[in-house]
Amino acid sequence: MTVAATTGTPLDERSKYLRSLIIDGLSAGRGHVGSSLSLVEIVRVLYDDVLNVRPGEPKWPERDRFILSKGHGCLAQFAVLADHGFFPKEELKSFCHSGALLGGHVDAHVPGVEASTGALGHGLPIGVGAAIAARMRGRSSRVFVVMGDGELNEGSIWEAALAASKHKLDNLTAIVDYNQLQSYGRVDEVMPLEPLADKWRAFGFAVREIDGHNVAALRATFAALPFEAGKPNAVIAHTLKGRGISYAELNADWHHKSSIKPDVIAQLREALEQN
Amino acid sequence: MRQSALNAVYDLAKRDPRVLFIGSDLGAGVLAKMKAEMPDRFLMEGVSEAAIIGMSAGLAMDGFIPYFNTIATFITRRCFEQVAVDLCLHDLPVRLLASGGGAVYAPLGPTHMALEDIAIMRALPNMTVICPADAPEMTRAIEATLEWPHPVYVRFGKGGDPVISAPENGFTLGKAITMRRGRHLAIISTGVMTSRCLDAAKELADAGVDASVVHLHTIKPLDERAICEAASGHELVVTVEEHSRIGGLGSAVAEVLTDSGIRTPLLRLAFPDAFIGTYGSQDSVLESVGLQPPQIAASIRKAFERRDASAVTLSSRG
Numbered sequence: 001m002t003v004a005a006t007t008g009t010p011l012d013e014r015s016k017y018l019r020s021l022i023i024d025g026l027s028a029g030r031g032h033v034g035s036s037l038s039l040v041e042i043v044r045v046l047y048d049d050v051l052n053v054r055p056g057e058p059k060w061p062e063r064d065r066f067i068l069s070k071g072h073g074c075l076a077q078f079a080v081l082a083d084h085g086f087f088p089k090e091e092l093k094s095f096c097h098s099g100a101l102l103g104g105h106v107d108a109h110v111p112g113v114e115a116s117t118g119a120l121g122h123g124l125p126i127g128v129g130a131a132i133a134a135r136m137r138g139r140s141s142r143v144f145v146v147m148g149d150g151e152l153n154e155g156s157i158w159e160a161a162l163a164a165s166k167h168k169l170d171n172l173t174a175i176v177d178y179n180q181l182q183s184y185g186r187v188d189e190v191m192p193l194e195p196l197a198d199k200w201r202a203f204g205f206a207v208r209e210i211d212g213h214n215v216a217a218l219r220a221t222f223a224a225l226p227f228e229a230g231k232p233n234a235v236i237a238h239t240l241k242g243r244g245i246s247y248a249e250l251n252a253d254w255h256h257k258s259s260i261k262p263d264v265i266a267q268l269r270e271a272l273e274q275n
Numbered sequence: 276m277r278q279s280a281l282n283a284v285y286d287l288a289k290r291d292p293r294v295l296f297i298g299s300d301l302g303a304g305v306l307a308k309m310k311a312e313m314p315d316r317f318l319m320e321g322v323s324e325a326a327i328i329g330m331s332a333g334l335a336m337d338g339f340i341p342y343f344n345t346i347a348t349f350i351t352r353r354c355f356e357q358v359a360v361d362l363c364l365h366d367l368p369v370r371l372l373a374s375g376g377g378a379v380y381a382p383l384g385p386t387h388m389a390l391e392d393i394a395i396m397r398a399l400p401n402m403t404v405i406c407p408a409d410a411p412e413m414t415r416a417i418e419a420t421l422e423w424p425h426p427v428y429v430r431f432g433k434g435g436d437p438v439i440s441a442p443e444n445g446f447t448l449g450k451a452i453t454m455r456r457g458r459h460l461a462i463i464s465t466g467v468m469t470s471r472c473l474d475a476a477k478e479l480a481d482a483g484v485d486a487s488v489v490h491l492h493t494i495k496p497l498d499e500r501a502i503c504e505a506a507s508g509h510e511l512v513v514t515v516e517e518h519s520r521i522g523g524l525g526s527a528v529a530e531v532l533t534d535s536g537i538r539t540p541l542l543r544l545a546f547p548d549a550f551i552g553t554y555g556s557q558d559s560v561l562e563s564v565g566l567q568p569p570q571i572a573a574s575i576r577k578a579f580e581r582r583d584a585s586a587v588t589l590s591s592r593g
Contacts, residue, residue, distance in 0.1 A: 108365055114336070119360050125326040126361060129333020136315060137337065156357070159326030 011244055011275045019244045021079035023268050025095035026260050034242035034254035036075035038179035042237055043080045045218040055085040058111045064141050065130045067115050069123020070148035071105035078102050086112035121154025128160045131172040146175045150182025153191045165204025170226035173233040179241035183255050200234040212237025245271045276432045277374055279410040283417035284342045285309045288316055299324055299345035324349050328357035335367035347373035347389035359399055362426040366401045369426050376430035377517030378560040385550040394522025396428040397495040404494040406430040406466035409438045415446035432467040433557055439470045449493045451501035457485035460579055461505035464515040465491045465524050472515050474568035484579055502531045506539040511579050513542045515571055520545035542578045
């Protein structure tokens with residue numbers, strides 16, 4: 001089953017607001033813009049509706065764990081964490097500056113961030129360990145790992161998938177931000193993944209495919225966890241890289257941008273409003 | 276030595292519920308008792324070292340203390356990024372139990388010989404690197420890791436190694452043990468080479484050369500004071516290691532001496548910068564590179580008589 005990501009549906013005000021926070025993070029003139037914009041709704045729904053976390057007590061032992069394995073998409077998580085009060089929104093404005101709290105990948109010193117990632121293929125193995133740990137401690141807390149589609153090229157992901165299935169980790173959810181582009185270009189040209197859902201099924205996961213920008217669909221999908229008792233969960237979220245900025249959508253030039261000038265930032269804000 | 280280490284992990288696990296054992300795809304029956312008695316804390320996770328390191332990190336983030344055992348080269352070469360990022364960057368108490376350090380797996384060829392593992396591991400911030408000399412010291416070393424709040428790499432010898440450690444010397448991470456005191460020169464070694472250095476020291480004594488032998492079971496954090504004291508009090512310092520001459524014990528000692536301005540000549544006896552093109556045994560490979568006791572003694576004597584380490588070092592590069 002293939003679910004096309006929506007291109008024509010306007011973003012609601014909250015999705016636009018969170019994207020405006022991402023743009024706030026570009027004052028140093030750099031960031032993985034497209035990679036962050038594709039996963040805003042995934043992270044938004046997780047923090048707004050799904051994750052049992054405490055912004056004032058980020059290390060609360062009973063919390064659910066969220067690991068952004070595609071650590072370069074950090075601006076999306078930082079925007080949501082700031083909006084939820086894990087740290088002041090002002091921190092976004094010094095993203096990547098010398099001495100700043102927030103840098104170009106998620107880092108475990110940031111309140112609300114569980115694991116430092118950036119090198120790819122690390123999140124799911126860590127998530128497997130976290131899910132086993134939660135079960136061993138008799139906790140009901142769950143583990144969510146968001147991976148990029150290009151990241152699925154890494155062999156360690158599939159090693160971890162074998163282990164997740166072996167251990168019947170139905171408290172673990174692997175989410176693929178399937179935004180169709182990796183750094184160089186189209187995923188189906190650089191390293192094709194299809195049939196992706198079948199791959200996860202073959203590895204023993206219970207799989208759902210959804211439009212990763214559809215807030216209601218994301219809510220309903222996460223509300224249905226675990227999809228099948230005794231199986232780890234995979235959510236393939238079909239998204240658009242660069243979603244929300246028309247000229248950045250599915251444009252590999254916007255995977256990462258440096259030397260972003262103030263006038264370009266103004267154009268981004270304008271483009272965002274046109275949604 | 277491996278058996279002692281695994282038994283020590285089992286003993287720790289019996290008294291501390293945080294302790295887990297993780298193997299990759301180890302030999303049949305390994306730690307069968309632990310598996311039977313504590314099945315939830317005995318994990319055999321297949322030939323997937325990268326994922327196992329990440330899994331260990333996830334467990335350690337939740338307060339567990341995983342002891343992961345596989346072959347040394349699979350820990351140091353295959354999943355270096357996982358060790359660096361998942362363990363060292365997060366500074367997690369995961370223990371890497373490395374079977375077959377040095378030339379132990381000589382019969383199996385260069386894919387299995389760990390002759391640069393110390394260099395790789397000691398370059399990582401937050402990593403601790405230990406190389407016990409024999410089985411009883413291995414037991415003490417594993418005990419010492421329990422409350423150590425950082426990742427640890429533990430290099431295993433072949434097993435059946437001569438016992439030269441003494442219980443009264445104890446085992447304190449980062450603290451060198453002086454095994455023998457001599458007037459003329461100091462030999463600094465680690466792991467199973469300390470036994471060979473003690474034998475070499477006896478041969479030197481017969482020839483009228485009185486050598487100290489300092490056992491550096493911990494390569495990182497390094498006992499810099501012990502190194503400086505050994506160097507300051509002698510006319511020659513010698514390092515002996517079952518490791519490439521790049522980045523291991525000799526390099527670490529050279530760095531300390533350079534940084535502290537100590538000008539005592541340093542002779543580094545180690546493996547050449549090359550893959551070993553022969554099989555045989557650990558002993559035969561050590562002999563092929565001049566690291567058996569009579570050869571160590573001969574190299575030291577030559578350097579000591581000339582008070583010039585380069586006389587030996589340069590010729591040994593061949």
